[in-house]
Amino acid sequence: MSDLFDKISKDATMRLVKMGKQQGIYPYFKPLSETEGTSVIVDGRKLIMIGSNNYLGLTTHPKVRQAAKDAIDRFGTSCTGSRFLNGTLELHKELERRLAIFLGTEAAVVFGTGYTANLGAITALMGRDDIAICDKEVHACIIDAVQMAGCKLKRFKHNDLADLERILQELDVESPNAGRMVLVDGVYSMGGDLCPIPEMSALCKKYNTRFFVDDAHGLGVMGPGGRGTHFHFNSPNAPDLIMGTFSKAFASLGGVIAGSADVIEYVQHKARSLIFSASMPPSAVAAVLACMDIIEADPDYTKRVHVVADAIRTGLKDMGFDIGHSVTPIVPVMIGSEMNTVFAWKAFYDYGVYVNPVLPPAVPPNKGLLRTSYMATHTDQQVEEILSAFHEVGIKAGLISG
Numbered sequence: 001m002s003d004l005f006d007k008i009s010k011d012a013t014m015r016l017v018k019m020g021k022q023q024g025i026y027p028y029f030k031p032l033s034e035t036e037g038t039s040v041i042v043d044g045r046k047l048i049m050i051g052s053n054n055y056l057g058l059t060t061h062p063k064v065r066q067a068a069k070d071a072i073d074r075f076g077t078s079c080t081g082s083r084f085l086n087g088t089l090e091l092h093k094e095l096e097r098r099l100a101i102f103l104g105t106e107a108a109v110v111f112g113t114g115y116t117a118n119l120g121a122i123t124a125l126m127g128r129d130d131i132a133i134c135d136k137e138v139h140a141c142i143i144d145a146v147q148m149a150g151c152k153l154k155r156f157k158h159n160d161l162a163d164l165e166r167i168l169q170e171l172d173v174e175s176p177n178a179g180r181m182v183l184v185d186g187v188y189s190m191g192g193d194l195c196p197i198p199e200m201s202a203l204c205k206k207y208n209t210r211f212f213v214d215d216a217h218g219l220g221v222m223g224p225g226g227r228g229t230h231f232h233f234n235s236p237n238a239p240d241l242i243m244g245t246f247s248k249a250f251a252s253l254g255g256v257i258a259g260s261a262d263v264i265e266y267v268q269h270k271a272r273s274l275i276f277s278a279s280m281p282p283s284a285v286a287a288v289l290a291c292m293d294i295i296e297a298d299p300d301y302t303k304r305v306h307v308v309a310d311a312i313r314t315g316l317k318d319m320g321f322d323i324g325h326s327v328t329p330i331v332p333v334m335i336g337s338e339m340n341t342v343f344a345w346k347a348f349y350d351y352g353v354y355v356n357p358v359l360p361p362a363v364p365p366n367k368g369l370l371r372t373s374y375m376a377t378h379t380d381q382q383v384e385e386i387l388s389a390f391h392e393v394g395i396k397a398g399l400i401s402g
């Protein structure tokens with residue numbers, strides 16, 4: 001008789017994990033003993049952090065820290081319940097009102113994480129008879145949600161409008177009565193490139209299909225005042241639904257779905273990840289509100305991170321690194337094979353720079369990359385240090401010719 005756990009010792013991923021640990025090149029789950037945003041202590045050494053989604057550097061902003069502490073003093077550490085029942089504070093409602101205005105929608109609902117926001121909204125709205133049409137590079141949690149919803153899944157080539165239109169035309173003929181939604185990321189989390197939102201919205205309108213934008217990496221970063229990727233494009237048609245997370249620029253934990261009032265009310269009453277899971281703790285809600293206060297008080301606040309990322313992109317391109325099509329604070333450095341990606345990560349780690357190695361299945365086979373990401377709080381001196389590190393490590397590791 002076989003045992004359920006027998007597979008573990010034979011699993012290919014687990015073999016790689018074992019080998020990586022034996023050889024001292026295992027890059028994941030590394031605990032940070034200290035973090036001040038742009039620098040961290042790992043294994044007793046100080047590293048420059050270029051692997052965080054803390055785009056505005058707000059996790060350590062005095063006003064954000066204080067707001068979280070005040071919320072604990074006033075409401076305690078947890079709501080100990082679902083939004084549906086005892087877990088809604090007036091603070092959650094205030095955040096939803098503020099987010100709806102910020103995102104330019106009628107209403108918004110906040111979830112415990114960005115992942116559960118996608119899971120809840122998509123499974124609430126889509127079922128067996130519906131069709132989800134997803135970009136090939138859409139975030140994993142959208143695919144998880146679509147699978148959980150049990151709807152049909154069609155995928156179009158990354159950011160390829162012609163491929164999307166071909167699918168929509170086919171569906172018009174094959175399944176004219178199915179409910180349809182196109183799902184994309186506003187900012188792609190690995191490539192740092194943008195979805196062409198105005199053109200995609202127009203296609204969705206033309207083919208009577210709903211449009212969902214996961215703007216996890218655009219919220220607080222893209223567009224005037226950080227209001228999101230559709231504002232960056234000044235898109236004439238807003239997406240039907242916008243999803244955002246608070247675990248990145250908004251220095252907290254949680255997620256939001258924003259859209260028209262009737263759809264949001266429906267999601268509130270149908271999203272199982274909202275109803276059967278506890279609500280955002282008060283400190284997390286207060287931290288998001290404090291971040292919004294800061295960036296709303298100064299519409300230029302979100303500009304600095306782009307200055308940093310522009311300087312890095314220019315420097316890396318000049319040195320000969322392949323950085324794909326990034327136009328955001330996410331700047332991938334393309335490497336290739338899994339082994340080379342891990343060795344490149346190790347070379348940066350040993351030098352004193354924290355980057356994230358990204359391997360399949362997060363990217364296609366042999367498309368391993370170092371995901372680097374930048375913060376408004378990186379100083380000009382740190383930018384110089386980062387570029388020197390890329391120059392030195394890049395030559396040593398054979399990533400550039402020098």
Ligand SMILES: Cc1ncc(COP(=O)(O)O)c(C=O)c1O
Nearest residue numbers: 113114115139189214216245247
């Ligand atoms: C594009 C995208 N969507 C959703 C999520 C999930 O958000 P969270 O980490 O807040 O659950 C992430 C997180 O990495 C993401 O990158």
